[in-house]
Amino acid sequence: MNYKTQMDAAKKGIITNEMKIVSRKESMDENKLRELVAEGRIAIPANINHKSLSPEGIGEGLRxxxxxxxxxxxxxxxxxxxxxxxxxxxxxxxxxxxxxxxxxxxxxxxxxxxxxxxxxxxxxxxxxxxxxxxxxxxxxxxxxxxxxxxxxxxxxxxxxxxxxxxxxxxxxxxxxxxxxxxxxxxxxxxxxxxxxxxxxxxxxxxxxxxxxxxxxxxxxxxxxxxxxxxxxxxxxxxxxxxxxxxxxxxxxxxxxxxxxxxxxxxxxxxxxxxxxxxxxxxxxxxxxxxxxxxxxxxxxxxxxxxxxxxxxxxxxxxxxxxxxxxxxxxxxxxxxxxxxxxxxxxxxxxxxxxxxxxxxGIPNAREIDNKMSDARRRIDWEEMFSYAIDEDKARAYFESTPPTDRHTCSMCGKMCAMRTTNKILAGEKVEFVTEK
Structure with a gap:
């Protein structure tokens, strides 16, 4: 290894293995990342003796x-x-x-x-x-x-x-x-x-x-x-x-x-x-x-x-x-x-x-929100739970007062806005008395 630190390597034009991993995680070009590390605008804390580390970058343009x-x-x-x-x-x-x-x-x-x-x-x-x-x-x-x-x-x-x-x-x-x-x-x-x-x-x-x-x-x-x-x-x-x-x-x-x-x-x-x-x-x-x-x-x-x-x-x-x-x-x-x-x-x-x-505007930051919103539109609870920051809590709240109709939640029931709109757009009628 002909460099001492990530910054030393970056200044010498070397793209380290840690930089490659961070580049993939962040969807940032390797050379751009290296330049920012060389300038000190990004740090990749990675002690040479921390063998179990999954490297992360901290700084400009990153999550x-x-x-x-x-x-x-x-x-x-x-x-x-x-x-x-x-x-x-x-x-x-x-x-x-x-x-x-x-x-x-x-x-x-x-x-x-x-x-x-x-x-x-x-x-x-x-x-x-x-x-x-x-x-x-x-x-x-x-x-x-x-x-x-x-x-x-x-x-x-x-x-x-x-x-x-x-x-x-x-x-x-x-x-x-x-x-x-x-x-x-x-x-x-x-x-x-x-x-x-x-x-x-x-x-x-x-x-x-x-x-x-x-x-x-x-x-x-x-x-x-x-x-x-x-x-x-x-x-x-x-x-x-x-x-x-x-x-x-x-x-x-x-x-x-x-x-x-x-x-x-x-x-x-x-x-x-x-x-x-x-x-x-x-x-x-x-x-x-x-x-x-x-x-x-x-x-x-x-x-x-x-x-x-x-x-x-x-x-x-x-x-x-x-x-x-x-x-x-x-x-x-x-x-x-x-x-x-x-x-x-x-x-x-x-x-x-x-x-x-x-x-x-971090690249791809909105992607999981859009997936959650799409799952909400389709009222797919399992998919919604999978996108949640705290999946266990989301699931526990839902199950604590389970709805009769699993295509709704216990707050709105059959008056769920998603359910109503989905039915109309699918050419179906929205009926409450008959369904009851």
């Missing part, structure tokens, strides 16, 4: 992708339950799974996840540092962070969220902004605390080139984390968020110079009227790199329903240029999500992503 977060915590340390969530995610066809475990020795779970998952695997090394190193935050050195990143890379992690943009300049801007909700990024808050306690620069920023060297070795895509993302609609588009975004734009170019693929992470909480402008600003400041958003959540008052607030924001974001949606579950802000929460979050995010792909 909007979905990520699922899972992982154990001190209050819920059961790896079995997290693997059940991973299996469900794979069943629903999500393209990425992030292991955000923050308790104990997490590599046993992560290695098994990488071994069996066709989806991309992501991590946030900052979360793992304390448990992995068994040190208090203040005692961790820059070299320790490098060790954790290298361990994750060697295991086969495809992309890593690294909060390199929250440097001393960005922190000063954050402090001046007097936010309502301060820092809500877990990794960002830990780095902020480390910087304030030690007086040192963010090690991920200060030793950025060293981290890039590790990522390049294993072809790990860097997902530049937004430590200063807004945690409330009050704080969106403020100086702290945008100052960090400016730093991320510079870090994007530095990564590309090392042939390291990049994604850039975005908000957060944000009112609907600000989302489109934020997508444009991000793409401009970060040179067209793929954009990975959490939500955005469009209101702050819906705990228990934040999969809905997120899906609304995610659909708007993706329709205006975001490439990758991190799911949000009904448990957001409340607890670690259970299996049911994970399912609800996946379905909500898939709805948002697919709706956005239709709006963006």
């Amino acid at each position: 909007t992708k979905i990520n699922v977060n899972l992982g154990i915590s001190g209050d819920c340390p059961d790896y079995t339950k997290e693997m059940e969530k991973a299996d469900m995610s794979i069943k629903f066809g999500v393209e990425a799974i992030m292991d955000l475990s923050n308790y104990g020795k997490t590599n046993t779970f992560r290695k098994e996840l990488i071994k069996r998952s066709p989806a991309m695997i992501g991590t946030v090394p900052m979360y793992d540092a304390i448990g992995y190193l068994e040190k208090d935050l203040m005692d961790i050195k820059a070299s320790d962070f490098l060790k954790v990143v290298e361990a994750h890379a060697a295991e086969g992690v495809d992309f890593m969220t690294i909060h390199a943009g929250i440097n001393k300049r960005a922190v000063e801007c954050f402090k001046r902004s007097k936010r309502l909700t301060n820092i809500v990024s877990r990794g960002g808050s830990l780095l902020f605390a480390w910087m304030e306690m030690t007086g040192n620069e963010n090690p991920f920023f200060e030793y950025y080139d060293d981290f890039l060297g590790i990522l390049r070795e294993y072809d790990v895509t860097i997902s530049l984390g937004d430590a200063l993302r807004p945690g409330s609609i009050n704080d969106s588009s403020d100086a702290g968020q945008l100052s960090e975004l400016i730093e991320l734009g510079d870090l994007t170019k530095r990564a590309w110079e090392k042939d390291v693929q990049v994604m850039v992470e975005g908000p957060g909480h944000m009112a609907m009227n600000e989302i489109a402008a934020n997508m444009t600003i991000q793409k401009r400041l970060c040179h067209g790199a793929p954009f990975y958003v959490l939500g955005p959540l469009v209101t702050d008052i819906a705990p228990g329903y934040d999969h809905i607030t997120s899906a609304i924001g995610g659909a708007i974001a993706a329709a205006n240029g975001a490439d990758f949606l991190c799911y949000v579950t009904p448990a957001e802000h409340l607890r670690l999500p259970d299996l049911s929460d994970v399912k609800e979050g996946i379905v909500a995010s898939k709805i948002a992503a697919h709706a956005a792909d239709i709006a963006k």
Whole structure:
């Protein structure tokens, strides 16, 4: 192999096997795809050690992708339950799974996840540092962070969220902004605390080139984390968020110079009227790199329903240029999500992503909708169920109150509009009293 990363290959004019697979999945010409990978406008996260991976592309002109977060915590340390969530995610066809475990020795779970998952695997090394190193935050050195990143890379992690943009300049801007909700990024808050306690620069920023060297070795895509993302609609588009975004734009170019693929992470909480402008600003400041958003959540008052607030924001974001949606579950802000929460979050995010792909005119995005509509016209229930995002739920709802006439549903019965129109167009009479 005479290249180190997908970007390195693309720059050299080489079409990798991963590019060929993505080209087929996306109906995009191989050479066009290669050019976009070379420019950094598409990333194909594919660690050389992730042997079970089914490669996916993230970025310009491609389907909007979905990520699922899972992982154990001190209050819920059961790896079995997290693997059940991973299996469900794979069943629903999500393209990425992030292991955000923050308790104990997490590599046993992560290695098994990488071994069996066709989806991309992501991590946030900052979360793992304390448990992995068994040190208090203040005692961790820059070299320790490098060790954790290298361990994750060697295991086969495809992309890593690294909060390199929250440097001393960005922190000063954050402090001046007097936010309502301060820092809500877990990794960002830990780095902020480390910087304030030690007086040192963010090690991920200060030793950025060293981290890039590790990522390049294993072809790990860097997902530049937004430590200063807004945690409330009050704080969106403020100086702290945008100052960090400016730093991320510079870090994007530095990564590309090392042939390291990049994604850039975005908000957060944000009112609907600000989302489109934020997508444009991000793409401009970060040179067209793929954009990975959490939500955005469009209101702050819906705990228990934040999969809905997120899906609304995610659909708007993706329709205006975001490439990758991190799911949000009904448990957001409340607890670690259970299996049911994970399912609800996946379905909500898939709805948002697919709706956005239709709006963006992604090739063939409308095809399955047209098939569903044709099956509805013909009142073919089995075919309708097969096209549904959640086939099991659609079938269960239909069967819960079964109609007398299987060519209708229990809501309209024989007054079904499809049935009436089909009969008339077929030259038949529509009669209710006689039929009864």
